[in-house]
Amino acid sequence: MAAAAVRAGLPVLLAVLLSATAATAQQPSRPVDDQQAYEIAAELRCVVCQNLSVADSPSEMASQMRAIVRERLAAGESPAQVRQYFVERYGQWILLSPPRRGFNLLVWLAPLVAVVVGLGVVALLVRRWTARRRPTPPPVDAAMKERIRRELESEP
Amino acid sequence: MRRPWRWLVPLAALPVLALLAYGFRLNPRDIPSPLVGRPAAPFALTSFDGAPVELAALRGKVVVVNFWASWCYPACYEEAPVLERGWQAYRDRGVVVLGIDIQDKDEAGRKFIADFGLTFPNAPDRGGRVSVDYGVYGVPETFFIDRDGHVRVKHVGAVTEPAFRDAVERLLAAGPGAVR
DSSP, X not given: OHHHHHHHHHHHHHHHHHHHHHHHHOOOSSOOOHHHHXXXXXXBBOTTSSSOBTTTOOSHHHHHHHXXXXXXXXXXXXXXXHHHHHHXXXXXXXXXXXXXXXXXXXXXXXXXXHHHHHHHHHHXXXXXXXXXXXXXXOOOOHHXXXXXXXXXXXXX | OOOTTTTHHHHHHHHHHHHHHHHHHSOTTOOOOTTTTSXXXXXEEEOTTSOEEESGGGTTSEEEEEEEOTTOTTHHHHHHHHHHHHHHHHGGGTEEEEEEEEXXXXXXXXXXXXXXXXXXXXXXXXXXXXXXXXXXXXXXXXXXXXXXXXXXXXXXSOOOHHHHHHHHHHHHHHXXXXXX
16 A cells, blocks of 8 residues: 555656646546556657666657557557557567567576576586585405404503 | 586577577667558648648658657758758659658757758657657658558668668559559
């Protein structure tokens, strides 16, 4: 609850910043959920930045895109439809996290596979190292046994 | 002691290396446009002169839509004379050049048009709606639209004389109703 209140701060700020643009554009036919608008913007890549989302970028292009997100939500589109609008124009490139299907699965699965393989290699190596450390006792023949017994008994 | 699985380790690294070799050869700034081959998004803007600039009204003509900004130096400054010359050379052959000024101050945009003596229609895209409709991610970007209203070529960066001529000639040669 507290976290939600803190996170709500940014969308409110965005809403204030965007209200000027939105007001001149068109009258929202549906109230826009700030949190929802923020979440969509956070999934979109800012096209003029390096590795920033539309929600985080202070650029004019990103602020225009945030306004477009709000407009489309206000017009009654679902978050998925808004995302699709951007994907149709910019390709999947616009999504900060690629959808989990097809070739993209590699991105999601490769780290898991790497961890599993890595753990396997570590387990194998640990086994080999611990096996090597255990010294094999030197062969003890009858004469040596006799000598050991004698020396133990001769201890005071 | 020979371990027969020893060669498995470098072998396992091969696909990873291949993937990296493929990935690092790609230009992360190079974004293939999904719009090429699709109908161009309609737009209706008002030019700096107050005249309507509407794509739908230009059906049947080859349309060159150029996104620019006055702060886009040097690329937009290099291509502005090329676009003006292209417009002059082809306007009588059914080609229209449209300039769309994005993320700009009107005053700076007007000065740019005056400085280069641009005579083709130029309109500001104030809310950035047209830019996003065309998947623009930087300036300059130029879209060549055929007579049927389909985007056929997307040119990123300053348009050169040969690039302009090639694209326009190709679309003019295709004629109306041609499907490729």
